[in-house]
Amino acid sequence: MMKKVVIVGGGWAGSAAALAARNTGCEVELFERADMLLGTGLVGGIMRNNGRFTATEEMIAMGGGELFEICDAYSRHKNIEFPGHKHVSLYDVSTIEPAVRRALLAVGIKIHLMARIKDVTVADGKIVKVIAGVLHNDEEFEACGDGFVDASGTAGPQGNCMKYGNGCAMCIYRCPTFGPRLSIAAKAGVKEIIGEKADGTLGAMSGSCKLHKDSLAPEIKEELERTGVCVIAVPPYLQKSMESLGQKACQQYALKEFAENIVLLDTGHAKLMSAYYPLGLLRQIPGCANARFEDPYAGGIGNSIRYFGMLPRDNALQVKSLKNVFCAGEKAGLLVGHTEAIVTGTLAGHNAARLALGLEPIEISRELACGDAIAYVNEKMQTKEGLTKKYTFSGSVYFDSMKKKNLYSINIEEIKKKVTLTNMIGIFAKRLA
Numbered sequence: 561m562m563k564k565v566v567i568v569g570g571g572w573a574g575s576a577a578a579l580a581a582r583n584t585g586c587e588v589e590l591f592e593r594a595d596m597l598l599g600t601g602l603v604g605g606i607m608r609n610n611g612r613f614t615a616t617e618e619m620i621a622m623g624g625g626e627l628f629e630i631c632d633a634y635s636r637h638k639n640i641e642f643p644g645h646k647h648v649s650l651y652d653v654s655t656i657e658p659a660v661r662r663a664l665l666a667v668g669i670k671i672h673l674m675a676r677i678k679d680v681t682v683a684d685g686k687i688v689k690v691i692a693g694v695l696h697n698d699e700e701f702e703a704c705g706d707g708f709v710d711a712s713g714t715a716g717p718q719g720n721c722m723k724y725g726n727g728c729a730m731c732i733y734r735c736p737t738f739g740p741r742l743s744i745a746a747k748a749g750v751k752e753i754i755g756e757k758a759d760g761t762l763g764a765m766s767g768s769c770k771l772h773k774d775s776l777a778p779e780i781k782e783e784l785e786r787t788g789v790c791v792i793a794v795p796p797y798l799q800k801s802m803e804s805l806g807q808k809a810c811q812q813y814a815l816k817e818f819a820e821n822i823v824l825l826d827t828g829h830a831k832l833m834s835a836y837y838p839l840g841l842l843r844q845i846p847g848c849a850n851a852r853f854e855d856p857y858a859g860g861i862g863n864s865i866r867y868f869g870m871l872p873r874d875n876a877l878q879v880k881s882l883k884n885v886f887c888a889g890e891k892a893g894l895l896v897g898h899t900e901a902i903v904t905g906t907l908a909g910h911n912a913a914r915l916a917l918g919l920e921p922i923e924i925s926r927e928l929a930c931g932d933a934i935a936y937v938n939e940k941m942q943t944k945e946g947l948t949k950k951y952t953f954s955g956s957v958y959f960d961s962m963k964k965k966n967l968y969s970i971n972i973e974e975i976k977k978k979v980t981l982t983n984m985i986g987i988f989a990k991r992l993a
């Protein structure tokens with residue numbers, strides 16, 4: 561009988577896990593509590609900036625590049641720059657989700673939307689079954705599996721945003737409609753890990769919001785659509801302090817340029833690179849007199865709180881103390897970003913399938929940025945200070961470390977050669993069943 565991998569959470573991590581598990585030849589069922597895939601990726605868009613370029617090309621060479629190729633195909637802008645960030649692509653947040661959904665369905669992945677996993681059955685240290693509740697319905701249904709991936713993210717729910725943020729800002733997670741996120745590993749008894757801010761308070765606030773492009777002055781909209789970027793100087797009396805930038809989940813954007821200016825990016829909406837911006841202040845900035853938030857709806861007040869609920873895991877992304885569960889994306893640690901979620905999702909999905917097929921899980925070599933980042937974050941998360949930072953290929957502490965170790969490159973041939981030398985060429989595209 562065909563082995564089955566069950567994925568919980570359809571963000572970038574879960575979508576990548578589903579594709580990777582399916583590539584091995586296993587049957588795959590994906591559960592998503594909301595009405596669309598991609599989770600926080602529905603409001604993101606920034607790809608290939610700084611070291612993310614290297615990670616993307618490594619994954620393409622390893623045979624796990626399909627989602628990156630979709631992002632490239634759906635990019636509104638390619639190879640642009642904004643402060644501190646080079647060779648950036650911006651995918652279109654309004655068309656990316658259907659494209660990903662079509663790709664998953666085309667290879668025979670069974671997707672359950674508005675199906676929130678609310679319980680699990682555990683036997684002999686393994687999850688054997690997940691139980692889904694169907695939205696607005698008393699109906700429940702079950703799915704058994706041989707391998708499982710927990711890709712349920714770390715955002716919200718409302719209680720955390722109330723306690724550790726500025727209240728529910730009505731973000732894309734839409735907790736009141738679809739119910740709070742829930743981890744299958746936690747349900748199976750694993751203690752989740754909580755990230756901290758530099759001041760020791762818990763969680764981190766999401767670092768960007770979206771403005772309706774038509775609410776901005778026509779010359780800003782025109783510049784955004786032509787170049788992808790618009791940087792507007794903020795009068796000194798309206799500038800945010802550097803400390804306020806330290807609260808952000810995305811520390812790669814906690815640079816002084818982001819306090820002295822507002823940085824807008826064209827992802828379909830105008831992505832404003834600030835966690836939130838009081839509307840009264842925003843509307844005093846030249847060209848923003850009519851500004852209006854699209855995400856979160858209360859972006860003048862706050863944003864979602866993330867980095868609650870990470871899982872202890874090894875470098876193959878197997879959750880500690882569970883025999884057949886892997887984790888990916890934000891669940892796998894303090895790794896921020898779509899690229900990071902796709903990298904970990906691909907490895908977790910591949911390994912869940914390997915385990916289901918009776919094969920040993922693999923790690924990605926530390927000679928590659930993808931493998932090094934997974935191991936580096938694991939090490940850092942064992943320390944109190946490490947828990948206060950966020951890690952990404954695109955900036956801040958991990959990009960610095962990546963450069964020091966000579967892992968950053970934008971030479972595609974050189975990256976392919978490195979992947980070949982580590983024996984990982986095409987590994988995620990190989991059929992195993």
Ligand SMILES: Cc1cc2nc3c(=O)[nH]c(=O)nc-3n(C[C@H](O)[C@H](O)[C@H](O)COP(=O)(O)OP(=O)(O)OC[C@H]3O[C@@H](n4cnc5c(N)ncnc54)[C@H](O)[C@@H]3O)c2cc1C
Nearest residue numbers: 569571573593599600604605606677713742889890897898
């Ligand atoms: C406002 C904002 C802007 C961002 N912009 C960028 C950007 O431009 N570039 C970038 O690289 N990164 C960006 N990020 C970060 C990036 O989006 C995330 O780090 C990454 O996409 C996380 O992916 P994930 O799959 O781990 O988690 P999530 O995206 O949180 O996905 C988890 C999914 O699991 C589902 N789920 C949870 N519990 C259950 C359950 N019990 N049953 C079924 N489903 C469940 C959720 O509904 C969700 O869809 C941004 C984040 C935010 C919040």
